[in-house]
Amino acid sequence: MFINFRRVRKCQFVQLISMCCVLSVLMVCWEELDHHVVSHVKSYSYRYLVNSYDFINRSLSVSRREADSFGRFPYIIDHENTCVGSDVLLLLFVKSSPKNFKRRHSIRSTWGNYTSLRQKLGVTVKVVFVMGIPADGHERSTLQQKLLAEDEIYGDLVQQNFSDTFHNLTLKLLMQFRWAHARCAHARFLMSADDDIFVHVPNLVRYLQVLVQQGVKDVWMGHVHKGAPPVRRKSSKYYVPVQMYQWSSYPDYTSGAGYVVSRDVADKIYHATLSLNASLHIDDVFMGMCANMVGVSPQEHVYFAGEGKAPYHPCIYEKMITSHGHEEDIGYLWREATAPEVNDVSSGLLGKLYCTAVKMLLLCKPYFSNTYPCRAAFS
Incomplete structure (x- = not known):
């Protein structure tokens, strides 16, 4: 039996080169990987061993005046009578950017067409697009004129005078719950969704009707995140400095892409927003803090998507x-x-x-x- 030493040396050389490449990648990425693993271990350890976030409530509690000031912005576009005289099963807020005219049009012609939904499903669903003012000062005037013209046609925009940016998403959350409390408190359910979300409203309505028949309360359902750690990487848009949130784990929360709460939970969240510091810009995490304060836990619904797109079938x-x-x-x-x-x-x-x-x-x-x-x- 003969051994081809040239082939052996060639294989060893390839293995050596491959190992060097792997080690180089690990050396470059190790700090980020190590931080990611460690942060999740800390977070899950706290979530499943201690499972108490009372200290957050105490640390972030503020006076009613200070809490109220976070969402105290004048309305530029408002519709006080949207829900008047209607038995609203679902009040559906769509968080939209002022410039996303095409997305709003697509929603109105499909799952957000509440006139068609009323005729087909026999229930009242109200769809409201919530937003701030255009962040770009140069195009603000032009965009605002287009928004006013859009609202003149459809009458479904609600806008407050704050800059519409990612870091002001918590202001949109405050806006939704406070507007609902003042304008549509009798709606049986409230939903918050992004404007790149597809909502199968007929399926959702049928599910909610079953909950109404069963008299279910304390409903907060969506895609649940448990034991999520704060992101400390400064390059991430989800970066939260220790000075803003010093602990290693967030309370459980549902993905802000789309979730539903019952009327009683919406009322509890509204009151929680009047006693918590709302400076944390990640709105779904702040929602989790509010819910934790009033003793409400999120419920996983397997057909609420997180950040991914559902398969087509x-x-x-x-x-x-x-x-x-x-x-x-x-x-x-x-x-x-x-x-x-x-x-x-x-x-x-x-x-x-x-x-x-x-x-x-x-x-x-x-x-x-x-x-x-x-x-x-x-x-």
């Missing part, structure tokens, strides 16, 4: 509630997801088995996907 459409990351395809998805044929796909025993198998293939993948969890395949 009739077996998914049958129960989907939200899907994230939609701008150009909302019209297509609305037609496909609400087609009458969707319910026929899973009818009967064979249909149910077929859809379970399909959802397992789409959702139970070995790599991380922040849409629906694997267990959604079996629900």
